[in-house]
Amino acid sequence: MATRHKPIEYHGKNIEFPYENPAEEVIDDEYLHEHLAKPTTERTKRLKARCRWKHCAAGEFVDNSVRAGMERMRYWTEGHKASDGNKDVIKRAICLQTFLEKCTVILQEDEKIIGYHAEEPTMVPLYPELSFLATQDYIQNSRYAPQPVEEAKEINEYWKKHSLLSKCMPYFEPYELERMYRWASMEAPAFATGFNSIVPPYETVAEDGLLKRIELAQEQINKAKAELAAPHWNAPERLPLLEKIDLWSAMIMADKAVISWARRHARLCRIVAESFETDPARREELLEMAEISQRIPAEPCQGLWDCMQMKWYVYLMCHAIERYASGFAHKEDKLCWPYYKASVIDKTFQPMTHKDAVELFECERLKCSEHGAGKSRVNREIFPGSNDLFILTIGGLNRDGSDGCNDCTDAILEAARNIRTTEPSIVFRWNPKGRLKTKRLVFECIRDGMGFPSIKNDALNAHQMLYYARFSQNNNGATPEEAHDWANVLCMSPGLVGRRKTQKTRSEGGGSIFPAKILEITLNDGYDWSYSDTQLGPHTGDPRTFDTFEKLWEAFRVQYEYTVSISIRAKDVSRYWEARMLQLPFVSSIDDGCMELGRDACDLSEQPNGWHNPITTVVAANSLVAIKKLIYDEKKYTMDQMLDALYANWEGYEEMRRDFVNAPKWGNDDEYADAIIKKFYEDIIAGEMRKITNYSGGPVMPVGQAVGLYMEVGSRTGPTPDGRYGGEACDDGGISPYMGTDKKGPTAVLKSVSKVDSTTQKANLLNQRLSVPIMRSKHGFKIWLAYMNTWYDLNIDHVQFNCVSNAELLAAQREPEKHQDLIVRVSGFSARFVDISKYGQDTIIARNEQDFGAEDFDFINVSAEELV
């Protein structure tokens, strides 16, 4: 039987909490989530049942059949060798062309959206041109090394001279590389891991088609050549045109190659339809798919099916073929709306019902679920239970300030709720104008335990787009209208979407630093005794000589500043080389800015979007609070005593540990803790980072979040003064209280979080866990809606929810095979619970399940009458 929430006495009324759906009262708490999936059609049910999931955990693929493919590295290398002597940008286009001409194309049963990026759907491609270290990691693993392995070794050897990593390394001292590579105080640079993210300008492909983009590039070449040949030669003005001509030529090569590749899919569909398919309905479908891939992405999209296929081809190009990049950043409802309208409402092209549209979105979710990223080991460690960071955005406002929610938004949410897959995660931009019908669907996804949509404050983030626009180096940042066109680039950070000005590389924004470890080394004069046995930061002195808390604070500041500076320097060195040897001719061709200005996508940054992720901030902050209180204010212990206790991992110091555990903690609306922690976020975490100016000429702002790094970094961090033991997980995200330490209910958390000025941070993740019996009760939506409206009024950037009981989580730990549909929110992504290590699972179970009481109802303004 399901647990029903106990009645609550509220303003003289006894509020009961019967389930909204009475049928659920007979479902055992332990199996609730296995009853919630309802694929919209038999097709998506079959596709889900046979999906080749590529979830990773602990650096490995959970499914043993996943292998590294050979084709991408083979053909990319072949292209690189064959193009010797050409300009780098042309070489990149030739590599792409070689791969797209020779790669295997794949069509699978039941699919409506097609395309894969390796030779078999169980494989993932590799990218030795980015990092030979990441490729070496695959090669030395007998379980999934690319075959034949000798060929892979030879190819990787070739790239040791030509990769991004080899270009960037000389600008750092060996000890600097050592410090960065460890993932202890900071994330290793992208030039070593190959990790990347991008916001593709899908809109140009949807609206123009690639044939039009080729025409535009040719026009630019013609104009440039005419200018070169004009009277009165002027070298400084005209010689830069040579590079532009090369780029435009490379764009044309890339676009032609992509059109041919899509048309190879068209031919395959036609061959299967005409020669092999026996089911007449599927034969017709395949012929329609052949017609779509013949037309798309060469020509503009006309209907929803066109748009969905276009998106997948462009996704594969930008995220998996031209270069690996995580993410699925786009404002999906806005991008698809004209095509949804044409197909579902006007029925002028590819006519279909709303239900057909939902099926298409389910098909897309399953394509994402089957996608395999050939990413480095660390990136297989830090998003446990998922395959990659697929995160799309919906909701918010349109450019004219009207509600951005539409029927297409609803179809996207219905698909997510019905099919239940971890990917893609959804971000919902919360605006008071957003329609209730859509907010109800957002609630249903959350209530059903998907962990998404994660919710972002629409106005706050649109405003942020305008702030960054001020730093545009060509005075062409976001206009007030364009500022409404934003989506999350990855888990948390917003960036523009649209035909131009989108973020093209993670060297602009992304990467992380780890304040918990930074505090640990601050207490040891920059030395890391607990994991790497190396000097990880500058010498900032022996903390036993710090006679005031301020001296410790300033020592931390120095360590933090050092870590931020070297991290951003590494990103900008990457960027320098990305623009010179890792150009993106395809991405450039679909960006209006790159097309107009003849500048590569890695180089052009019309809208700066600098950010870096402090992860484990709350462990550091709670530790500083405990030190101030117990060592400097109350003088109950000396620094020496505390260090001895930490060095012993608190063993033999149990009473002292209790004092440090009981010191005030973040998330309880505690004045003492909150004052220190507010200053920590604003003065150090944001204050120091914002002093940096990056490649694009803008500031770098903190995006507090966690991914799975709160576990990885926790396991590499010794005991900390908040009472944490060595190796224990750190805080699970941004501005979220440390697990189990927010003891005063959901509204105390909101009050603490709202004390930090949101405009000083670029984003800050807030994880909350809601009571299942409350959310599934007949009052669930009313209570949640009131909570959300209060959250918005408090000007908080973000919130996301787990809505799953410990009974179910513990049952899944015992019998994982019976809980394949159990999804949890880890941090900026959702994961299949049984595909996470026990260490990680325990961190979810340890989060406080926030119940609501009468005081909370008062604070969020729910009237007793509404609940009767």
Place this chain on the structure above:
Amino acid sequence: MSEVVSKAKELAEKRKVGMRVESGTTKPCLKCRWGTEDPTDPSKGQCIGYRTGMGGIWKRMVHDYYNTTCDKFEEGEVDFRDHV
């Protein structure tokens, strides 16, 4: 070297409990079920075999993944559920 750094180094040494470099060892961390590659450079590694009294996994870095061994060597691969 400051006193605190000396102390930190001493503690780091203590954490290695039995880990030693033996050039060409047939029992390298690379083949041990408690070893896993370094997040960035696969010639280095991480030992996940050290469990705290509370059951947590407190990793230790292995600077030479191909030539380091210890008495707790166990050939095989760790299940992801026993990992971080």
